[in-house]
Amino acid sequence: MLQPLSFSQNRVRTCRNAWAFPLLSLALCLGFGPLVLPGAGQQSSPSPDGKYPANPSDQENAPSRSARLGRLPIEWIIGPYIPVQERLEPLTNTQREQIYIRQTFLTAGSYVARAFSAGIDQARGEPHDWGGGFPGYGRRYTARYGQFVVQNSVLAAGNALLGYEPRYDFCRCDGFWPRTRHALSRNFVAYNRTERELRPQVPMYAGAFAAGLLYNTWLPGQQNIWKGGAYSVLSQAGIGSAYNFASEFALDILHAFGLKKDVKRAP
Secondary structure, rough: OOOOOHHHHHHHHHHHHHHHHHHHHHHHHHHHHHOOOOOOHHHOOOOOOOOOOEEEEEEHHOHHHHHHHHOOOHHHHOOEEEEEEOOOOOOOHHHHHHHHHHHHHEEEEEHHHHHHHHHHHHOOOOHHOEEEEEEEHHHHHHHHHHHHHHHHHHHHHHHHOOOOOOOOEEEOOOOOHHHHHHHHHHHOOOEOOOOOOEEEEEHHHHHHHHHHHHHHHHOOOOOOHHHHHHHHHHHHHHHHHHHHHHHHHHHHHHOOOOOOOOOOOOO
């Protein structure tokens, strides 16, 4: 005869659920590079801007690390982007792998966005089994970051297969409203491999839906995973648009606080 789980056993299982999803996400992201980009090591086309050299031999002619950071001074905040003055060129697989690592693990904005989402979950007390305080917030933050890793992994794989541009490109325009329209539109369309034609952001929303399904599968208690997937898509539409807006005006915001005055959005 099966015995009901005691309170302590339930607590252990809840904690395991809280950490199992992020660990699975990490395993997923580690497996995506070799699986989706099998020919990356053989790419020999030169990097168009020298920032992401396609092979080790190109390192000799590539700018130094300090020069690269000076050229893209806010990359650590918003992730890899395309400056106004830079020509759009198709990416190699090696470049895509490096962009994926930076966007997923080396961008401050990604951590801040997940901290915000976890804070909302904490305020709502969802899921209730994870409790409150710092331990509860830590579980929620870890789960949300795991969801982001899954979403960005699916997105990177889809972009690689379809040849979509994964970086945000600053608007080559002036004025608040034109730049705002550009920022919002980039959450729904992206350049294809021609770097000239815009296509619907199918990989982005497929990734959001898949990550939402998986996230709700691992939550404690009974969850409507399809509703969770749909909610994740809506969140991407809203939060992604806000993130693009902040990225587009990041330098303007820094200038307003007296920071990075020597860095201009366009020459």
